[in-house]
Amino acid sequence: MLVNLSGLKSVGLEHFLIIGAILFSLGIYAVVTRKNAIMVLMGIELILNSANINFIAFSKYSTADLSGHLAAIFVIILAAAEAAIAIAIVLNIYKNFLTINIDEIDNLKR
Amino acid sequence: MEERFIIELTQSLKNFLPEVSLTVTLSLVILLDLIFGRRFKNIGAFVSLAGLVVTLFFTIKQYGGSYQIFRGMFVVDPYSTFFKFVFLLSAFVIVIFSLQSYELRETSARRRIGEYYFFILSLTLGAFLMAGSVNLIMMYLSLELVSISSYILAGYIKESERSSEASMKYVIYGALSSGLMIYGISLVYGLTGELNIYAINASFLSSGYSPIVLMISLVLILAGFGYKISAVPFHYWTPDVYEGAPITVTAFLSVSSKAAGFAMLVRFLKASFIDRTITLGIEGAWAVIQGLPLTEIVAVLSALTMTVGNIIAIWQNNLKRMLAYSSIAHAGYILMGVVVMQNLGISAMLIYFLAYLFMNLGAFYCVMLVAEKTGSEDIEVYKGLGYRAPFLSIVFTIFLVSLTGIPPTFGFIGKLYLFSALINAKVIWLAVVGVLNSVVSLYYYIRVVRNMFLGDPESGKEPINFSPAHIVVMLILVIPTLLFGVYFTPIVNFAQISVAMFGLR
Numbered sequence: 001m002l003v004n005l006s007g008l009k010s011v012g013l014e015h016f017l018i019i020g021a022i023l024f025s026l027g028i029y030a031v032v033t034r035k036n037a038i039m040v041l042m043g044i045e046l047i048l049n050s051a052n053i054n055f056i057a058f059s060k061y062s063t064a065d066l067s068g069h070l071a072a073i074f075v076i077i078l079a080a081a082e083a084a085i086a087i088a089i090v091l092n093i094y095k096n097f098l099t100i101n102i103d104e105i106d107n108l109k110r
Numbered sequence: 111m112e113e114r115f116i117i118e119l120t121q122s123l124k125n126f127l128p129e130v131s132l133t134v135t136l137s138l139v140i141l142l143d144l145i146f147g148r149r150f151k152n153i154g155a156f157v158s159l160a161g162l163v164v165t166l167f168f169t170i171k172q173y174g175g176s177y178q179i180f181r182g183m184f185v186v187d188p189y190s191t192f193f194k195f196v197f198l199l200s201a202f203v204i205v206i207f208s209l210q211s212y213e214l215r216e217t218s219a220r221r222r223i224g225e226y227y228f229f230i231l232s233l234t235l236g237a238f239l240m241a242g243s244v245n246l247i248m249m250y251l252s253l254e255l256v257s258i259s260s261y262i263l264a265g266y267i268k269e270s271e272r273s274s275e276a277s278m279k280y281v282i283y284g285a286l287s288s289g290l291m292i293y294g295i296s297l298v299y300g301l302t303g304e305l306n307i308y309a310i311n312a313s314f315l316s317s318g319y320s321p322i323v324l325m326i327s328l329v330l331i332l333a334g335f336g337y338k339i340s341a342v343p344f345h346y347w348t349p350d351v352y353e354g355a356p357i358t359v360t361a362f363l364s365v366s367s368k369a370a371g372f373a374m375l376v377r378f379l380k381a382s383f384i385d386r387t388i389t390l391g392i393e394g395a396w397a398v399i400q401g402l403p404l405t406e407i408v409a410v411l412s413a414l415t416m417t418v419g420n421i422i423a424i425w426q427n428n429l430k431r432m433l434a435y436s437s438i439a440h441a442g443y444i445l446m447g448v449v450v451m452q453n454l455g456i457s458a459m460l461i462y463f464l465a466y467l468f469m470n471l472g473a474f475y476c477v478m479l480v481a482e483k484t485g486s487e488d489i490e491v492y493k494g495l496g497y498r499a500p501f502l503s504i505v506f507t508i509f510l511v512s513l514t515g516i517p518p519t520f521g522f523i524g525k526l527y528l529f530s531a532l533i534n535a536k537v538i539w540l541a542v543v544g545v546l547n548s549v550v551s552l553y554y555y556i557r558v559v560r561n562m563f564l565g566d567p568e569s570g571k572e573p574i575n576f577s578p579a580h581i582v583v584m585l586i587l588v589i590p591t592l593l594f595g596v597y598f599t600p601i602v603n604f605a606q607i608s609v610a611m612f613g614l615r
Contacts, residue, residue: 017300024293031286040282047289054296063303071247071305075292078254082288085258086281089265092274102282105275108350 016057023050037090037100041083048079122179125186127168128194129238135161136231143224151220154227158205161231162198169194176612182306183245185612189456192608193241193373196463200365201234203471204358206583212482213356217267226266230362233259237370244381244612246295246305249374250288253338256370257284260363264355276354283347284337291334297327307381308613314399315385321401328383328402332411335378338371339441342415349422352434357481360430361474364437369463376448376456379404380614394453394609409449413543416442420550429477429487432554433470436513439551440466446528446544450535453609458531460605462524465594469512469521472587476506483574492558494567499574503562505584510555512591515548519595527602 023046030043052072059068090100097105123130135158143154169191176187205227208214214223236255243249261284265277299305301323302313313319336344352360380396383404388397398404419439426432444466447459477487479502484491496503512521525548532541594601 020296027289031282037278037282041285044282044285044289047286047293051289051292051296054293055299058296058300058303062300065303067247067305068299071296071299074247074251078251081258082254082281082285085261086285089261089274089277089281092265092268093278096269096271096274102278105278107271107275108353 294330412445493565
């Protein structure tokens with residue numbers, strides 16, 4: 001079966017940047033509104049991935065070298081490391097507080 | 111081609127010896143702790159101390175040179191070497207604190223103490239890399255190395271609710287601001303097509319830029335830096351983390367992590383946003399590229415940071431929390447040196463960091479000792495402490511006086527140079543704000559001193575005794591605080607030659 005891909009030719013840098021910006025905004029929205037710590041961490045992953053989309057789009061469309069791709073790979077590795085640490089910390093929070101609602105974990109004095 | 115690459119690599123590794131020796135040390139710490147950890151509890155600490163001494167040796171040998179290594183990823187220059195001394199000194203002192211810390215001795219952390227030193231060293235390694243990196247991705251990765259180590263350290267006492275809450279708040283705020291930062295970096299990359307900060311600068315100057323996009327990305331990147339140095343709109347994590355984390359970790363974060371953030375911030379601002387084609391006529395002054403109100407942004411950040419830090423500190427009754435707000439205020443003072451946009455301001459900043467190292471670590475050490483003996487960090491337990499523990503009270507008073515910036519202490523010299531740099535650059539309004547803030551800070555520092563000496567000692571409280579080891583550590587920290595307050599010329603000279611950054615006037 002043949003698929004008509006000619007429409008893809010008009011996809012440019014702007015489209016990727018807009019997707020990146022939308023992902024970034026959704027990430028911020030999740031961090032600000034969610035009460036569950038895991039959901040907040042997922043929002044942060046969205047922000048990191050929006051930066052990755054930007055890096056790769058810029059690398060493809062506006063510069064000749066591969067440094068943007070490399071940057072994206074490093075950010076992916078780092079996101080994995082950060083997620084591992086953060087989830088370990090959230091697990092420890094659950095052991096101590098029996099909840100992961102970040103509004104309820106507020107024993108330190110304001 | 112391949113041969114040249116190998117020659118370059120060996121050349122780079124030769125200039126990378128301090129970092130290599132730190133890496134070897136941290137591997138040894140974890141390995142030796144695994145093998146001998148059961149029999150010798152403190153083996154991690156002693157291996158760390160030895161490794162730090164070796165690293166210090168390599169760092170001293172490196173001082174003075176100025177070159178870039180690993181194909182422009184990393185530079186070695188007097189500026190980064192100066193900061194490496196600060197990181198090494200604070201790591202050394204913190205390992206000694208940790209050996210004496212009751213929190214680490216009497217909780218479940220004592221079973222994982224080897225890993226604790228591992229993370230202290232990896233934080234130091236990250237700070238080393240932060241001081242020298244000149245590539246945005248390298249900067250981001252080293253910042254994350256520091257951050258991830260400090261998330262774990264903040265929550266090191268697993269069963270403590272306070273400690274785990276601190277680490278969770280830290281990881282959420284930290285991950286968010288580093289996410290904002292990497293998004294900003296991606297925009298700068300799109301704007302210039304480069305990741306090396308010198309190449310970014312060249313691209314700004316040769317092919318122009320869109321001021322609005324640059325402004326947005328700069329603000330996003332500043333979010334990452336602001337979180338690391340706890341500048342005001344990004345400071346929310348600081349009091350909770352500093353209060354909840356083990357006190358040795360709090361002291362370490364307040365010095366090393368903050369100094370690393372400043373080292374990287376100043377290099378980033380100076381290398382990327384300087385316009386080399388303009389000469390200002392003043393020796394060591396840098397002009398900011400057109401259309402970017404960088405001076406104003408940093409000045410407002412600085413004024414906000416010190417005012418908010420000092421004013422909230424007045425209401426605090428927990429000493430650890432009070433010192434957290436005071437460290438926010440000190441970040442504001444140090445930012446005054448950046449506002450100047452001259453080498454004079456940077457050298458004042460370096461002097462202040464040395465002063466801050468001794469007095470802040472000293473203040474945290476005194477709080478740690480009192481908390482160990484009385485079981486509390488509340489200001490109430492300091493009532494009458496001057497009669498129960500005269501030596502500690504006098505030493506603590508010296509640290510607090512130095513933090514306020516009253517002569518004849520090192521803190522005064524630091525503040526003096528900061529203010530004179532500001533007045534030299536004619537930013538009078540900020541100098542006035544700074545002086546007013548120092549007055550406010552006097553109130554809450556002296557409140558502790560008043561409680562110690564003028565508060566009534568409650569009856570039935572016997573004197574508190576300290577072991578000789580405690581007294582030696584206090585002396586090691588208090589002697590420089592007083593000595594450099596009087597005999598400061600060598601420090602000032604050292605700081606003035608250390609402002610030289612690779613490739614920049």
